[in-house]
Amino acid sequence: MREFAFKSALELRNGLLKKEFSAVEVVSASIEAMERTEPVLNAFVTRTPELALEAARACDMAQANNEPLGPLHGLPISIKDLIPVGGVRHTSGSLITKDNIAEFDAPVVERLRKAGACIIGKTTTSEFGCKAVGDSPLTGITRNPWNTGKTTGGSSAGAAASVAAGVTPFAIGTDGGGSARIPASFCGIFGFKGQFGRAPVYPTAATPTLAHIGPMARTVRDAALLMGAIAGFDGRDPGSVSAPIPDFLAACDVPVAGMRIAWSPTLGYGRTLPEVAEITEAAAKAFQALGCQVEQVDDIFDKDPVELMQAEYYAGVGTRLNNYLVNSRERFDPAVAGSLDHAMEQRIDDYYNKVFARYALRERLRRFFEQYDLILCPTLPVAAFDTGLNHPPELPERDMVSWVSYTYPFNLTGQPAASIPCGFTKEGLPVGLQIVGRTNCETDVFRAASAFEAIQPWSQHQPQLPSI
Secondary structure (H helix, E strand, O other), X not given: OOOOOOOOHHHHHHHHHOOOOOHHHHHHHHXXXXXXXXXXXXXXXXXXXXXXHHHHHHHHHHHHOOOOOOOOOOOEEEEEOOOOOOOOEOOOOOHHHOOOEOOOOOHHHHHHHHHOOEEEEEEOOOHHHOOOOOEEOOOXXXXXXXXXXXXXXXXXXXXXXXXXXXOOOEEEEXXXXXXXXXXXXXXXXXXXXXXOOOOOXXXXXXXXXXXXXXXXEOOHHHHHHHHHHHOOOOOXXXXXOOOOOOOHHHHOXXXXXXXXXXEOOXXXXXXXXXXXXXXHHHHHHHHHHOOOEEEEOOOOOOOOOHHHHHHHHHHHHHHHOHHHHHHOHHHOOHXXXXXXXXXXXXXXXXXXXXXXXXXXXXXXXXXXXXXXXEEEEEOOOOOOOEOOOOOOOOOOOOOOOOOOOOOOHHHHHOOOEEEEEEEEOOOOOEEEXXXXXXXXXXXXXXXXXXXXXXXXXXXXXXXXXXXX
């Protein structure tokens, strides 16, 4: 069988369109890679090889009959297990829902199928997406391909691990507080969340004002290709953006010279370990060589908005799952249950004070972006740490979520944001740089990420998994 691992989605698509190989060959190789790496990584909760091969055969038949081909024609992909795929197990990483079968496709899955993508499986997530590390009571630990003793980050754990390991060129993740960007940073891939509502979310999420769906890929252009396929208005999502879909791929070729960039090592409150700070600062300064105006700004926010995040996120999940918390508590991840309890103890006036503070935060950032096109900052304050922990030991005062202090602010405000690989620690662990754009300006994020990728490419770096 041909070796397609680590080829980009665009390379595979071009080869498929030229009939250098078939969709069945590409998908079969992806399935083989999934089976080969799964005993080491534990990245999939449900594998769907027959579903993928059926779609691949349909792609080959359509091409043989000279029918119109979709933008993702014949490309293998995975779906995070917080997103329903009709007829497939939909567990959300929990023992409580381990036997659920999805009754229908989410809008993004409908679009992927129509675009010709071939779904090889559902990837692991922390329980209901509530933790920023890669384990759950249902699936156990998902391991980082760069060091299998380290966490992938979460909650899009399996998506990041499998893409980094070359199983598929890209994957669909979710991001309610950093859940695509966190594991992208730890696993050395590109993770992107568009403007809130750019890719529709349905069924309604437990965190409906925070949830994003987005691409995770080994290259910026692959993510742009995938984002273009899933974006667009859908009436089932009341937050869905009703506007023309930007050309994300074309944006990758637009020069960045003259862009006004704020480099913020702390956002006003963060604390980053020295090695990560050094790597991300060097990456930010590289934009000067691209002709950008880079200025260090330390006070983007006046304080850490973690309480706003915890109030909104865990109150939503806790309300949705309250019956299970009361009657099936022993089946929950204890750390998740504790966070849900705390959020559910809020008084209604305390909760709404945080809602109003969130609107003030949005306005503060809107005014900030009147002076800048982009914000650059570390994606995370640390590189990947040991599995089995809920937060990095280097930051002992941080709880289950507050240590991801650079990602959740931009779920509260809704701006597009991405994590791009920008270097490796002395231990060989990836480090991510976060790029945040103005409202509705995903194209600026893709412009900047693509320009950085051109001068500091990363996709040629491949993890070496231990022998099985």
